[in-house]
Amino acid sequence: MDNAFVDLTGRIVIVAGAAGGGIGTSVTKMIASAGAxxxxxxRSAENLNTHIEPLVAEGLSIVPVAADAGTDEGIATVIAAAAKADGTLYGLVNVAGGAAPGTWMPATRVTRSDWRDLFEQNIEPxxxxxxxxAAELKSRGLSGSIVSISSISGMNTAPFHIAYGTAKAALVAATRTMAVELATDNIRVNAIAPGVTATPASKSFVEEDSIRDQQAIAMGRRGTPEEQAGAILFFLSDLSSYITGQTLLVDGGLNLKWSHLGADHTSLFLKDEDFRAAMTH
Known part of the structure; x- marks a missing residue:
């Protein structure tokens, strides 16, 4: 690679949740393209065949592994696969998680089962x-970088999605605590918190609406899986060698806009168009 700061040659990086066709698949391609x-x-062999095998066919160094990162048996399978691969274990990207459309509901309607299911899906893996x-890296005296995916819902409020938002907030807390414990072992632990991102999963219940996006997001559009993958690659690379315990919002400025701001970022309460024009020009 021309730029040593993003050169992952000789390193092994695990991506848990790699084959959904969204962020996990994009970051798998990007990391492998950086030499790892x-x-x-x-969990799905079918998804691996659909989304990962074409990347392998391109000549990228990718080892597809069908395993459930939410179980001890699945984790053991992953660690064993990493031990057999060429290179030195270095990184982990935790993508696995999410929430089905049916999990959106008022806080007053959330059951214990709903709550536990979303925590099991989003924090336990x-x-x-x-x-x-981390245990494998420590036992071998290796440095490393762990990056997980939280959500803007874990950094702010999550109306009508309280269990998911709370689980993603717990991921942020776990990231910070693990970062402290592992710092002296030179293992960095960080996370990203995506805003609205155009993935296959999100498209199943969030329709295209450019006017809404302009109203809600400072940059006026939804993010792409590749843009989320770029932030993850930054945390894996030596460019972030002095950063740990952080959660980076990758949301196009969604968190910056108040609900009363319009597409031009001015208050919807302003009715005097002359004043609005004088203020913005």
Missing amino acids: TVIAVS MFFMSQAV
Whole structure:
């Protein structure tokens, strides 16, 4: 690679949740393109065939692994695959998680089962996968970087999605605590918090609406999986060698806009168009 700061040659990076066709697949391609050997993990062998095998066919160093990162058996399978791969274990990206459209509901209607299911999907795989990789790195005296995906819902309020938002907030807390514990082992732990991103999963319940996006997002558009992957690659690379315990919002400025701001970022309460024009020009 021309730029040593993003050169991952000789390093093994595990991506848990690699084959959904969204952020996980994009970051798998990007990491492998930076020279790493990627252990691409998915519960679905079909998804691996659909989204990962074409990347392997391109000549990228990717090892597809069908395993459930939410179970001890699945994690053991992943660690064993990493041990057999060419290179030195270095990184982990926790993508696995999410929430089905049916999980959106008022806080007053959330059941214990709803709550537990979303925590099981969004915090347990991240923590126990990170635990296993960190233990492996420590036992071998290796430095490393762990990056997980939270959500803007875990950094702010999550109306009508309280269990998901709280689980993603717990991921942020786990990231900070693990970062402290692992710092002296030279293992960095960070996270990103995506805003609205155009992935196959989000398209199943968020329709295209450019006017709405302009009203809600400072940059006026939804993000792409590649833009989220770029932030993850930054945390994996030596460009972020002095950063740990952080959660980076990658949201196009969604968190910056108040709900009463319009597409031109001025207050919707302003009715005097002359005043509005004088203020903005």
